[in-house]
Amino acid sequence: xxxxxxxxxxxxxxxxxxxxxxxxxxxxxxxxxxxxxxxxxxxxxxxxxxxxxxxxxxxxxxxxxxxxxxxxxxxxxxxxxxxxxxxxxxxxxxxxxxxxxxxxxxxxxxxxxxxxxxxxxxxxxxxxxxxxxxxxxxxxxxxxxxxxxxxxxxxxxxxxxxxxxxxxxxxxxxxxxxxxxxxxxxxxxxxxxxxxxxxxxxxxxxxxxxxxxxxxxxxxxxxxxxxxxxxxxx
Ligand SMILES: [Zn+2]
Numbered sequence: 001x002x003x004x005x006x007x008x009x010x011x012x013x014x015x016x017x018x019x020x021x022x023x024x025x026x027x028x029x030x031x032x033x034x035x036x037x038x039x040x041x042x043x044x045x046x047x048x049x050x051x052x053x054x055x056x057x058x059x060x061x062x063x064x065x066x067x068x069x070x071x072x073x074x075x076x077x078x079x080x081x082x083x084x085x086x087x088x089x090x091x092x093x094x095x096x097x098x099x100x101x102x103x104x105x106x107x108x109x110x111x112x113x114x115x116x117x118x119x120x121x122x123x124x125x126x127x128x129x130x131x132x133x134x135x136x137x138x139x140x141x142x143x144x145x146x147x148x149x150x151x152x153x154x155x156x157x158x159x160x161x162x163x164x165x166x167x168x169x170x171x172x173x174x175x176x177x178x179x180x181x182x183x184x185x186x187x188x189x190x191x192x193x194x195x196x197x198x199x200x201x202x203x204x205x206x207x208x209x210x211x212x213x214x215x216x217x218x219x220x221x222x223x224x225x226x227x228x229x230x231x232x233x234x
Pocket of ligand 1: 109110111112113114115116117136137138139140141142143144
């Protein structure tokens with residue numbers, strides 16, 4: 001395959017597909033330079049893109065503790081390929097579900113009447129009563145309770161949880177959607193599959209850029225909605 005090896009044009013958009021700004025781990029908030037691998041990584045903890053720094057226009061810094069992150073060992077390297085068209089076809093074959101919008105709204109806490117405080121009393125052995133104000137245990141002192149309201153928009157969207165088989169491994173729709181969007185941005189038609197372990201990592205490689213994803217380890221083979229067939233490389 002021809003190596004283009006050019007600078008990536010839309011790097012913010014591309015890396016932005018992979019990060020998770022609301023994630024628990026700080027390593028998912030921003031793309032960072034991994035000093036051990038000398039690659040820029042962007043990951044949400046489920047899917048990762050790895051790019052040689054010289055292919056990017058911006059400078060990236062290592063994040064705290066990022067050197068502790070290690071790639072899983074691939075026991076059986078794979079040398080197959082698949083097309084973006086095949087991935088898109090599998091995504092399109094997944095079932096549709098009702099689109100739901102979640103709205104948050106707050107309601108005054110009945111327990112503390114919106115004050116956030118409750119008075120607790122304690123009667124000691126001499127029948128003397130002691131009073132003390134505490135944060136309301138029901139609303140945590142906020143005076144309001146958050147509720148979520150779900151409404152159907154009337155539109156149908158692809159089921160993000162649908163299961164797609166790629167070669168030997170299973171993945172969720174939402175993960176493969178990220179891969180498809182990234183490959184499209186990179187202008188990739190055909191990608192190499194360099195790992196495809198049934199209980200481990202599957203890795204896509206295109207033009208020196210690697211996208212790794214962890215498969216579903218539960219046995220959900222009855223629930224497969226679509227399959228991406230891998231091609232043997234000639
Ligand atoms: Zn309250």
